[in-house]
Amino acid sequence: MASNVTPVTKDEIDKCFSKTTNLASSGLNSTVLACSDEYFAAASNLLTPGPPIHKPGYFVHTGAWYDGWETRRHNPAEYDWALVKLGVGSGIIEGIEIDTAYFVGNYGENVVVEGAYLPAADPEAASSEQEMISDSYSKWETVLPIQPCGPSMRQAWRLLKPTGPPLTHIRVRMYPDGGFSRLRLYGHALPPSLAATQDQSPPIEELSSALMGGLALSASNQHFTPISNLLLPGRGKDMGDGWETARSRERGHVDWAIVKLGLPGSAVKVVVDTKDFRGNFPRAIRVDSIDWKEDENSEPPFDHAGWTELVKGEQACKADTEHVYEGENLAAGNHITHAKLTMIPDGGVKRFRIFGHRATKA
Template identity: 30%
Template structure:
């Protein structure tokens, strides 16, 4: 059920936060939003009991349920959930339900918690039974864009990780995007080959969403031999480019020193031939320096030709990682 093309929109790496929790006596609710897998630490206790890597409330005796409110880092739609109860055996929550809402930007957390800013909470997942020490996966039947979630445990207990897989919604167009990103998965671009993908896949640089971490980009191992690392990408159809954007977000001590771009207009050619010929493709951008954790923009005066192309070769010197590569232009 977990589609690798979808994003965990509830991950704290992306700015998602718990804004209110009814009870987190045994374990802080914010832990369930972490991107890391839950761990078990034998013999670790704190003042309230056994330390657990997740959210855990005390045992309820009043017939009510525990709950928390979550603010997403960005407005999103959700496709599916994974309620991970790894390491929670005699203390997992036996049931869960999830609701969502959408409020205008700038709404303060307190107005969501008290309900005054929420016109409607709608069900994303009706009450479901969940099992301990397991991955409990559920489809989300509602595709509404949401800004906040309400998670209810029935009646109490713990979960290790809360995963909500979906897509972010763009509130407004990025002002730097005065054209179409012809080099994006959304527009049919794909990665054909990379000589090294040790830490991150080349296809990641074609994603639309904001980079979540170094793992969400393309990163090669440290090169100890002569030469440089490189990759080849294909557009869905020929295009021209007016602007090139290279984003090294999250790459600080491991970004490439330089990079260059070459292109070709080809069709119906075997992959082996494409890779061999790519070394002699026409330069679109000469070697340019890169900096850490920033967006680099190259305009028309940097771009060497305006000819249509269908394939792109990116060379990084000598190695390292980049988060995103965007070509702003038009399809021919």
């Protein structure tokens, strides 16, 4: 595992990790399995999408309310800990952020992050997860060596060598006690392998899903909410977990977003979901695709000549609706690596899903 890290300033965090996914998010089905203590505030708050919120002067039974994980004072042990199971099958981590927003006189002063690989298919997975809770578990590898944390601030570290083996579980150690508001693990989800089968057609999978390694790359505008929400599982809970742009005023304006499929392949169905967008859904949409053969670290420009229609023509949209395009509405069959969603002229979309067959390696 990587032992060398470099700090990332708070002003550079979003830019530095803009081409990654926060794997430590409840929006990606990550969960806290256990923790040493959460007397003042639940450890599950570490995984809440979006920035922490502040309610000064608001008190609950245990004391002041905090949007984060806070343990009681005078910890008799060396540190407090929280055990996180990633919602993706496994992932590679490139950077780690600890946000102590609004924790001032009660923040955790140091942090260590450890990782382990325990695939769900392992017949001993359940018992091994129980063992992880105890000090007898010996398979933790240090991902982030001990680092100082400051009061009410974002602090992050880039791994000079991203974690080699994939990870499924993370343990956060907070020294000696106190509070962290958010844990963010910036990296890439690894799609699960398909079991070898004979005489069976390849299954239809959600090629674009963040759970499969899908990645939102760029957009014309992300004024209200980011394009990364487009690839989350489920239909979400409200307008805040979709992609919404500012209102346009120029004639002929359109907004666009480009995503990289986690599983390149051939599409058989496209879904554009406007759930919760009622007075601000796009008038229409277009969906294009491309088989990008350039350097894998590059991305296709939005105006590249290689974009071709995936959904045939411009399609009118409705409020709060899953728009499904398949069959004769879809130019299916071609191998694709990236997709572009264009909103006409602007507005909001909750989810953008591309289903199909993953490409088989030669």
